[in-house]
Amino acid sequence: MSNALDEIVTLIAPHNRKGVAVTPSTTFATHLEWDSLTVMDFVAEMEDHFDIIIPLNLLPDLETVGQVADAVNELLEKKNG
Amino acid sequence: MADLFDKFDPMIRAREALGFEDSSPIDVVMEKVISPTEAVIKGKRTILAGTNNYLGLTMDPRCIQAAHEALDAWGTGTTGSRVLNGTYTGHKALEAAIARLYGAGHCMVFSTGFLANMATIGTIAGKDDVIIIDADSHASIYDACKMSDATIVRFKHNDPDDLDKRLRRLGNGSNVLIVIEGLYSMLGDKAPMKELVEVKNRHGASLMVDEAHSLGVFGETGCGVVQEAGVMDDVEFVVGTFSKSVGTIGGYCVSNHPKFEILRLAARPYMFTASLPPSVVASALKAVEILGSEPQHREKLWRNARQLHEGLTRAGFNLGATPSPVVAVKIDDRDMAVRLWEQLLNNGVYVNLAMPPATPQGLNLLRCSLSAAHTEEQVRTIVDTFERLARSNSVLSKPAA
Numbered sequence: 001m002s003n004a005l006d007e008i009v010t011l012i013a014p015h016n017r018k019g020v021a022v023t024p025s026t027t028f029a030t031h032l033e034w035d036s037l038t039v040m041d042f043v044a045e046m047e048d049h050f051d052i053i054i055p056l057n058l059l060p061d062l063e064t065v066g067q068v069a070d071a072v073n074e075l076l077e078k079k080n081g
Numbered sequence: 082m083a084d085l086f087d088k089f090d091p092m093i094r095a096r097e098a099l100g101f102e103d104s105s106p107i108d109v110v111m112e113k114v115i116s117p118t119e120a121v122i123k124g125k126r127t128i129l130a131g132t133n134n135y136l137g138l139t140m141d142p143r144c145i146q147a148a149h150e151a152l153d154a155w156g157t158g159t160t161g162s163r164v165l166n167g168t169y170t171g172h173k174a175l176e177a178a179i180a181r182l183y184g185a186g187h188c189m190v191f192s193t194g195f196l197a198n199m200a201t202i203g204t205i206a207g208k209d210d211v212i213i214i215d216a217d218s219h220a221s222i223y224d225a226c227k228m229s230d231a232t233i234v235r236f237k238h239n240d241p242d243d244l245d246k247r248l249r250r251l252g253n254g255s256n257v258l259i260v261i262e263g264l265y266s267m268l269g270d271k272a273p274m275k276e277l278v279e280v281k282n283r284h285g286a287s288l289m290v291d292e293a294h295s296l297g298v299f300g301e302t303g304c305g306v307v308q309e310a311g312v313m314d315d316v317e318f319v320v321g322t323f324s325k326s327v328g329t330i331g332g333y334c335v336s337n338h339p340k341f342e343i344l345r346l347a348a349r350p351y352m353f354t355a356s357l358p359p360s361v362v363a364s365a366l367k368a369v370e371i372l373g374s375e376p377q378h379r380e381k382l383w384r385n386a387r388q389l390h391e392g393l394t395r396a397g398f399n400l401g402a403t404p405s406p407v408v409a410v411k412i413d414d415r416d417m418a419v420r421l422w423e424q425l426l427n428n429g430v431y432v433n434l435a436m437p438p439a440t441p442q443g444l445n446l447l448r449c450s451l452s453a454a455h456t457e458e459q460v461r462t463i464v465d466t467f468e469r470l471a472r473s474n475s476v477l478s479k480p481a482a
Contacts (some may be wrong), residue, residue: 037438040216040235053250056226056233 004050004076005069011045012065024066046072052079099419104426106434116140117328117454122431130449130463131433133266135406136297136378137454138328138371144364151363158358163190164345167356175366176333182373183304183319185335187342190362192354194293194322195221197332200348201320202260202289203228210256213247213286215239215272217265217441222291231258238265238441241276245283254284261288263295263306267440267448269407271295274310282315289318297326297372298406303379323361327368331357382406382453385460389451392464397477401446409435410447410467412476418445421470430466 009022015038016022020031028034034042043054046068052075062068099105104123113121117137118129138144151171161167172190180188191197202225206212210231214222217238226233234251237243248254259281261272272290281288292305300308303326307316317338323331334344345351357365372378383406390404401409412418415436422434425447433448440446449463471477 035438037441037443044216044235044237047250048246051250053232053234053247056235 003069004072005066007049008046008065008069008072011042011049015042022065024064024069026065027063028065029063050076052076100416101419101423103423106422109426109431114140118452118456118459120431122426125427125429127426127429127431128455128459128462129431130451130455131431132452133294133325133450134328134452134454135294135326135382135450136328136368136372137452138326138368138378140454141328141368141371143371144328144367147367148360148364152360155359157360159356161355162352163356164352169356169359169362171359171362171366172356175362175369178366178369179333180335182302182369183313183335185319186337186339188333188335189341189344189348189351190357191332191334191351192357193330194320194324194332195224196350196354197320197322197334198222198225198291199228200350201318201334201344202226202258203350204344204348205289205318206231206256206258210258211251212258212260213244213251214260215262217267218260218262219266219291219293220439222260222262239270239273241273241280244277245280248280248284248286254281254286257284257286259286259288261290263290263292263299264405264407266294266407267435267446268401268409268444269405270402271299271306271405274306274312278310278312278315287317288315289320290316292319292321294325294407296321298379298382301376302374303372303376323365323368326372327365329361329364329368331361331365378453382451385451385453385455385457388457388460389449389463392460393467396464396468396471398467398471401444401448406451408449408451409444410449412445412447415445417474417476418447421474421476422447424470424474425466428466428470430463 012022018033020026028039047054050072058071062071109122111120111122117134117139120127120129155169159167176188176190191200198221206229208230211234212226212229212231213234213236215238216235234247236247261277264271290307295305297303299306307313307319318334318336320334323329386406387404389408393400393410399411401411425432435446435448437443
């Protein structure tokens, strides 16, 4: 099983204006205070980093960093399937 | 106890923090419309530089006459859906005229431009399909995607290579609908149409272009950016609106797809809303004829656009894009954008105040849109007012003594 969590935390760092300590339970909206546009741009960044497609349809269910890591892991497994 | 409206508290606080002294954009009331480019606001004669009335046709005597005649002959409204009692001779004539303008096999007319996107995007792409949209797409495109059961993917604004990359990751392009706009309404930047079409063709996907802000503005007969780029035959669907160049309200979609007409039975925003009133249809039909056959309005519009763009550039403003009928002035500081917007209005110039999340890249914009009906002198007044107020607020440095 691949683990994208560490790489996602690294990708978040440059956008972490509040200097929040990022853990799997960190939320994008409340803790990182990202608006919907920032989230969508970050999705594009993750897509390019992992060479996958992350459909926007998934976003309503991805509130925390951990949930995003799980979704990315799943997409990576499907891709390398 | 929780209240349904508690979720709006952050928005209420954000709005209160904007610090309008007197009136905010949602308080602007047109007390009298003098011409397509002038109205009375707060008792003051004001130049309208933010109405999307690109060809100035809202007060063309021929359009008004056509609307009058239809009103007298057909009444104030259809009180029905296009699929019940709401299709009149005029609706069919309008669809035929737009199809003719585009040389397309099919055209459907909708009750607003917003609904045209909801009805087409939201219906054409289903559960097993993919919609790829430009990141800077209009709210109606994003909302249409929400309505669709398709997989939604976003590509970097106006970036053919980024689109190519995402299409490659998806693999098969045959069930992919790409949605872009001809001219983007906030910054006034144009899609690199030829390059995007080339990528689309290579992957075998379908392309929909929203020409809301480009109908009547680009191309030999005003069809839009697809016509200007010479790729009309390579675009599967064009959607647009009557609420800008056409000077009234409504939307359309043209296509050569052999099964296109089935949308009349499948697209819910077409079926479950009342059709356009006869007077609206009649003025739209007249305006479509005018925009296709009288290039002089387009030429005047572009002269005005270049004059405004040059004037504001020379004054030292930072603008959103190369010249187009949308000229967006970037103001770094949000409070300053608010103050300048209000001072412009108090000095007789109405523009649009645009802020995130409605704008890309977190920009604060004083967005102007030109009309063919603006005079050279009005454009000069817009430039002069912008420059004077920006200098007195130290947004631009003082002119050399």
